[in-house]
Amino acid sequence: xxxxxLDSLDRHILKLISQDxxxxxxxxxxxxxxxxxxxxxxxxxxxxxxxxxxxQFVIDPEKIGYETCAYMGLFLKEPEKFDQVVEExxxxxxxxxxHYTTGxxxxxxxxxxxxxxxxxxxxHDKLQPLGLSRSxxxxxxxxxxxxxxxxxxIQQVSDEEDETTEE
Amino acid sequence: xxxxxLDSLDRHILKLISQDxxxxxxxxxxxxxxxxxxxxxxxxxxxxxxxxxxxQFVIDPEKIGYETCAYMGLFLKEPEKFDQVVEExxxxxxxxxxHYTTGxxxxxxxxxxxxxxxxxxxxHDKLQPLGLSRSxxxxxxxxxxxxxxxxxxIQQVSDEEDETTEE
DNA sequence: AGTGAAACTCCCGGATT
DNA sequence: AATCCGGGAGTTTCACT
Numbered sequence: 001x002x003x004x005x006l007d008s009l010d011r012h013i014l015k016l017i018s019q020d021x022x023x024x025x026x027x028x029x030x031x032x033x034x035x036x037x038x039x040x041x042x043x044x045x046x047x048x049x050x051x052x053x054x055x056q057f058v059i060d061p062e063k064i065g066y067e068t069c070a071y072m073g074l075f076l077k078e079p080e081k082f083d084q085v086v087e088e089x090x091x092x093x094x095x096x097x098x099h100y101t102t103g104x105x106x107x108x109x110x111x112x113x114x115x116x117x118x119x120x121x122x123x124h125d126k127l128q129p130l131g132l133s134r135s136x137x138x139x140x141x142x143x144x145x146x147x148x149x150x151x152x153x154i155q156q157v158s159d160e161e162d163e164t165t166e167e
Numbered sequence: 168x169x170x171x172x173l174d175s176l177d178r179h180i181l182k183l184i185s186q187d188x189x190x191x192x193x194x195x196x197x198x199x200x201x202x203x204x205x206x207x208x209x210x211x212x213x214x215x216x217x218x219x220x221x222x223q224f225v226i227d228p229e230k231i232g233y234e235t236c237a238y239m240g241l242f243l244k245e246p247e248k249f250d251q252v253v254e255e256x257x258x259x260x261x262x263x264x265x266h267y268t269t270g271x272x273x274x275x276x277x278x279x280x281x282x283x284x285x286x287x288x289x290x291h292d293k294l295q296p297l298g299l300s301r302s303x304x305x306x307x308x309x310x311x312x313x314x315x316x317x318x319x320x321i322q323q324v325s326d327e328e329d330e331t332t333e334e
Numbered sequence: 335a336g337t338g339a340a341a342c343t344c345c346c347g348g349a350t351t
Numbered sequence: 352a353a354t355c356c357g358g359g360a361g362t363t364t365c366a367c368t
Contacts, residue, residue: 006231014226021188021222024361032271035337039335040363042277053225055188058189059181061316064173069266071238093319098312099236103305108238112316138270144253145265149279151230191344207346209352333354 006051007032013042014051015151021055066094066112068119069140073105077131081104085130092126105136172216180209181218182318188222208320233261233279235286236307240272244298249273252297259293270302 004012009032016028025039032039046052061069076085082100089095091110097110113119116139124133174182176199183195192206199206213219228236243252249267256262256276264277281285283306290302 006187014224014231017224018226019221022223024360036362037338037364038336051227051230053227054186055222055224056186057181057184057188057222058220059318060218060220061317063216064181064318067314071268075254090312093317095312095314096314097310099307100309100311101238101305103303105305107311108305108307109312119313131260134238136270138268138272138275138276140266140268142267143264144267144274145257145262145276147263148223148226149233149263150260151226151231191342192346203344204346205353333360 001162005051009038010046011151013039014046017043017052017055018151019147030064033083061112068113068115069143070111070119071138072111072123072127072142073160074104074107074109074127074132075134076106077133079106081131088130092122094108094122101126172218175256176205177209177213177316180206181213182320183332184210184219184222185315185318188224194234217229232281235282236310237278237280237286238305238307239276239278239294240270240303241276241294242301244300246273249297255297261287283329285329312321 012032013028016023016031025043026036029036029039043052061067061098076082085107086098089098094111094113096112097108099108101108111119112123113123119137119139123137127135179199180195183190183198192210193203195234196203196206210219228234243249253265253272256265261278261280262276263279264275266275268275278286278289280289286304286306290304
């Protein structure tokens with residue numbers, strides 16, 4: 001079980017590419033004082049380890065007509081069917097998050113909808129049929145912050161340049 | 168104001184690049200039956216319109232040692248200082264979302280922390296000093312879904328051109 | 335693991351329709 | 352707006368360290 005797989009080069013690379021997926025690897029290489037091939041190898045390694053889950057252009061939901069963002073706590077009639085419900089939720093494109101949480105809810109989800117009316121439609125037509133007994137909805141008027149976990153302060157774990165001895 | 172800024176080519180492009188930011192634009196071009204330069208122009212347009220907010224490699228927080236994810240509803244002693252508090256929250260790298268919502272909370276945030284102990288530390292050392300009167304915390308044991316809003320699938324970018332007459 | 339060079343592919347500007 | 356084009360730049364593989 002690898003615990004500390006990231007060395008400072010990994011972190012530097014992640015920092016750069018997590019902010020701009022289109023940055024040329026050669027530019028990353030120059031910033032890190034290594035060769036382009038090294039970056040290529042590291043990114044491949046990080047991807048294989050699952051640390052990098054992929055890359056994406058980030059789209060502003062509001063700008064493409066999704067003006068309502070909501071969080072919902074759901075209560076299931078049959079809580080033991082959690083996994084099945086998750087599978088159904090995956091098929092609903094408007095559902096972007098689903099968590100198993102503390103706090104009493106059976107599940108906690110995040111949804112984007114065109115407007116409040118559309119949100120109601122989703123709840124009524126797509127969520128209710130999954131077997132909800134009750135739900136609580138929190139609507140976001142405004143996302144003042146919405147970003148990825150930043151790697152700024154992540155080097156705390158090990159200052160020493162460590163060999164990553166796994167396997 | 169522009170209502171329908173996106174034509175089917177835009178949607179097709181967004182669909183592809185929102186799933187893989189590293190895909191060569193030429194490959195997108197081939198998939199859309201247009202030239203590479205056309206993709207280049209469209210992406211520039213979508214970026215200028217703010218529809219594309221940027222690009223990023225997606226990092227799995229858990230894999231880099233952030234094993235606790237939590238949502239918190241915050242109540243401020245001085246709710247009118249919302250904007251100031253937001254500015255302070257932006258400085259805390261572990262805070263990845265902040266919303267102004269219905270539901271009684273003054274604000275609703277999402278946080279990543281290394282573990283529960285680290286979360287408590289953040290709450291006590293960084294959040295409390297912002298002037299919290301009370302808070303409610305929901306901890307996620309498991310993110311069963313975590314993705315971007317996906318665009319509806321596009322029908323063939325065909326001969327039919329729908330005019331996007333704006334400006 | 336990282337390097338450097340080679341072969342391949344892509345990016346992106348300008349001119350054109 | 353989209354197309355073609357071309358020089359400059361980036362990507363990726365591989366033998367070597």
